[in-house]
Amino acid sequence: MKSKLLITFPNTTGDKPIVYNLIKNYDLKINIIKASFDFNFRGSLFVEVDGSSENIARGLEYVEQEGVLADFINSTITVDRAVCVECGLCTSACQSQALSLDQEQSLVFQNSKCIGCNLCIKVCPSRAISNGVVSHES
Amino acid sequence: MEKRTYEAINEKIRTGEVVVVSAEEIVDMVKAKGIDEVFEQVDVVTTATFGPMCSSGAFLNFGHSDPPIRMEKITLNNVPVSGGLAAVDTFIGATEESITEGYEYGGAHVIYDLLRGKEVELHATGKGTDCYPNQEIRRKLRLEDLNEAYLYNPRNCYQNYNAAINTSNEHKFTYMGMLKKNRGNVNYATTGTLSPLLNDPYYRTIGMGTRIWFAGTQGYVAWEGTQFNSATHRDENGIPLGGGATLALVGNLKEMDPEYIRPAVFEGYGTSFSVGVGIPIPVLDKELLKQLAVSNDELFQNVVDYSVPRRSKPVVARVSYSELRSGSVEIDGKKIKTAPTSSLKKAREIAEKLKQAIKDGEFYLQEPIKIFTHNSSTKGMRE
Numbered sequence: 001m002k003s004k005l006l007i008t009f010p011n012t013t014g015d016k017p018i019v020y021n022l023i024k025n026y027d028l029k030i031n032i033i034k035a036s037f038d039f040n041f042r043g044s045l046f047v048e049v050d051g052s053s054e055n056i057a058r059g060l061e062y063v064e065q066e067g068v069l070a071d072f073i074n075s076t077i078t079v080d081r082a083v084c085v086e087c088g089l090c091t092s093a094c095q096s097q098a099l100s101l102d103q104e105q106s107l108v109f110q111n112s113k114c115i116g117c118n119l120c121i122k123v124c125p126s127r128a129i130s131n132g133v134v135s136h137e138s
Numbered sequence: 139m140e141k142r143t144y145e146a147i148n149e150k151i152r153t154g155e156v157v158v159v160s161a162e163e164i165v166d167m168v169k170a171k172g173i174d175e176v177f178e179q180v181d182v183v184t185t186a187t188f189g190p191m192c193s194s195g196a197f198l199n200f201g202h203s204d205p206p207i208r209m210e211k212i213t214l215n216n217v218p219v220s221g222g223l224a225a226v227d228t229f230i231g232a233t234e235e236s237i238t239e240g241y242e243y244g245g246a247h248v249i250y251d252l253l254r255g256k257e258v259e260l261h262a263t264g265k266g267t268d269c270y271p272n273q274e275i276r277r278k279l280r281l282e283d284l285n286e287a288y289l290y291n292p293r294n295c296y297q298n299y300n301a302a303i304n305t306s307n308e309h310k311f312t313y314m315g316m317l318k319k320n321r322g323n324v325n326y327a328t329t330g331t332l333s334p335l336l337n338d339p340y341y342r343t344i345g346m347g348t349r350i351w352f353a354g355t356q357g358y359v360a361w362e363g364t365q366f367n368s369a370t371h372r373d374e375n376g377i378p379l380g381g382g383a384t385l386a387l388v389g390n391l392k393e394m395d396p397e398y399i400r401p402a403v404f405e406g407y408g409t410s411f412s413v414g415v416g417i418p419i420p421v422l423d424k425e426l427l428k429q430l431a432v433s434n435d436e437l438f439q440n441v442v443d444y445s446v447p448r449r450s451k452p453v454v455a456r457v458s459y460s461e462l463r464s465g466s467v468e469i470d471g472k473k474i475k476t477a478p479t480s481s482l483k484k485a486r487e488i489a490e491k492l493k494q495a496i497k498d499g500e501f502y503l504q505e506p507i508k509i510f511t512h513n514s515s516t517k518g519m520r521e
Binding site for chain 1: 318403481
């Protein structure tokens with residue numbers, strides 16, 4: 001199964017290869033969508049994790065033992081196609097390329113890339129975007 | 139053949155022989171076959187645009203109540219509309235904001251709701267006169283209950299425009315969308331080679347009285363648009379470097395299609411209105427065909443810094459429309475993401491619909507009854 005996780009690192013874990021351990025010891029395929037760290041190694045990783053549900057659960061147990069927070073991001077935005085005029089202005093707000101215009105100038109939304117920042121909601125002039133049910137659980 | 143006349147084209151529309159292509163298709167045709175061959179073949183080129191334009195609105199007549207009222211203060215769904223016309227006439231401005239909801243519901247939304255067949259609440263007061271004794275009225279009205287309802291947009295179809303950037307260190311919220319700090323993005327507003335006045339830059343066929351496709355019905359160019367700036371600087375293709383000309387448009391709201399009229403809300407700015415416009419351009423001669431064949435890599439826009447809070451804003455770069463459409467532009471060595479405010483998808487649909495209407499003999503070309511002035515320039519406000 002594939003899940004999206006927001007992993008938040010305190011400044012005490014900078015010397016530990018946590019992502020490496022997740023990959024090596026729990027056989028997880030990790031696709032880093034967005035990374036943001038300061039000079040104190042404090043920051044966050046937004047990742048897509050692919051692996052068996054058992055391995056994902058064990059991996060989460062591991063990171064939490066290391067004092068790292070991991071939140072599932074379950075769902076993201078919904079584009080109401082009846083309201084959307086496909087202008088593409090939302091793509092200006094989307095940092096993760098989840099919203100884009102294709103060759104035909106149709107609006108494409110790739111849920112797997114969405115980081116749930118919700119910036120597009122306020123940018124859409126047609127008010128066609130809403131945040132479905134965004135729920136965070138540890 | 140050296141020239142083609144409106145009469146000849148309309149005769150071909152009548153007999154079903156007319157050849158119509160879109161302003162996107164004509165570019166490739168001329169590239170492949172050359173001006174001479176394409177001129178012999180194509181009679182009409184369709185142009186189109188669908189983007190937000192604040193200078194939009196509608197005139198309405200409510201009919202008289204019994205006893206009658208001279209409406210002086212008027213709201214529709216809590217949006218103030220003009221009380222400055224005759225007793226039961228009004229003008230709704232698209233950008234007027236709801237008293238209760240602010241810019242999330244404005245004049246544009248009222249017009250859209252009427253068009254969608256929804257009931258809209260009218261509330262009006264007047265001082266009461268001998269001829270109009272009633273002092274207050276509340277009614278729920280639908281579009282079909284009104285006598286006249288016509289869209290009148292004082293300014294549409296900007297010939298060219300600016301692309302917008304923000305060089306400051308804080309985000310800016312504008313009618314060009316959100317502009318991220320430190321040159322975070324570039325937003326632009328044009329349909330490029332499909333855009334009406336880029337295809338007829340010297341207004342030979344688009345003038346007062348030109349018949350247009352207006353949100354699904356047939357409307358007209360009523361006048362020069364406001365801020366009509368024909369005496370502007372132009373490039374080698376005759377395209378204005380900045381705004382250029384604009385069009386005032388009129389059409390019957392009751393006949394329009396809500397698919398091609400949409401309210402728009404710009405965060406931190408206000409309500410605006412997108413109305414679909416299609417304009418046919420008759421291929422009168424080869425000179426005009428050359429203008430129609432100008433491609434997106436030959437159409438340029440200035441990238442203007444919207445962080446400067448002055449009337450005149452500095453130009454940061456000049457980029458082609460094909461670069462803008464590619465999704466990113468490079469400015470001073472930085473790759474910057476681009477996004478449009480106008481829908482090219484909708485504009486393409488409109489160009490196709492107009493093409494079909496002409497082919498089906500439902501839409502005839504109207505020669506302008508007055509050609510626009512070429513020496514009009516826009517002034518700032520007197521100090």
